[in-house]
Amino acid sequence: MKKYSYVGISFVILIFGIIFIPKIVNRVKDTSIVKNDRMSADNPVANEKLSYIKINGKPRKVPEFAFLNQDSLLITNHDYKGKVYVVDFFFTSCPTICPKMTSNMVYLQNKLKNYENFGVASFSINPKRDSPRILKKYAENYEITHPDWNLLTGDREDLYELANAGFNIYAAENPEVPGGFEHNGYFALIDQQGYIRSRYDASGNPIIYYRGTIGVEEGKDENGEEEQITILLEDIKKLLKENE
Secondary structure: OOOHHHHHHHHHHHHHHHOOOOHHHHHHHOOOOOOOOOOOOOOOOOOOOEEOOOOOOOOOEEEOOOOOOOOOOOOEHHHOOOOOEEEHHHEEOOOOOOOHHHHHHHHHHHHHOOOOOEEEEEOOOOOOOOHHHHHHHHHHHHOOOOOOOEEEEOOOOHHHHHHHOOOOOOOOEOOOOHEEEEEEEEEEEOOOOEEEEEOOOOOOEEEEOOEOOOOOOEEEOOOOOOOOOOHHHHHHHHHHOOOO
């Protein structure tokens, strides 16, 4: 009886291989089986409307600000009215995350060069050193060419108030860290009306800010964190289309 059982099982396996294996192989070749990637635009989460970041139940707006840019021109939040723009905090002598952040922002600049209603506001957290002249040189070194990308400097207290209270993006002086200043590498996305926006994560919660420290070419950092420049680019385009 065992002999016949083995024959029967072998026959079933053979039939399975003939009928189903080619179908599975074809599905893989046709990419019918794909990785469930929450960063992809094909994912339902990515196609939802972007969230408003709320404080005490109210959508958070960018606070009033007024600083000098790399051309010594006074730039305020009102100069960005009607534009979708990205905000970050950096300093030109930063030896750690700032070069990656700026390179990633240049990537966005180049991808969005044909969109008139896009801009960037980069605020220096070392205004004592980062004069308009220094910022101008920094812009040249990184090939910052977008007319609405302003590198901004001014009163130290106002800049730190904007970072820590206005955006809740941490920035501080710290002589113990490389460069003497510490900050996180977040990018904030602002819509045409001046509200802070973001997409939802896979659990339905706003991601709030986008990581600006991992390049698209890297994919992930040493901790396995995935880059978010790709989804930020998608979300910028989504906001640009909202008022079309």
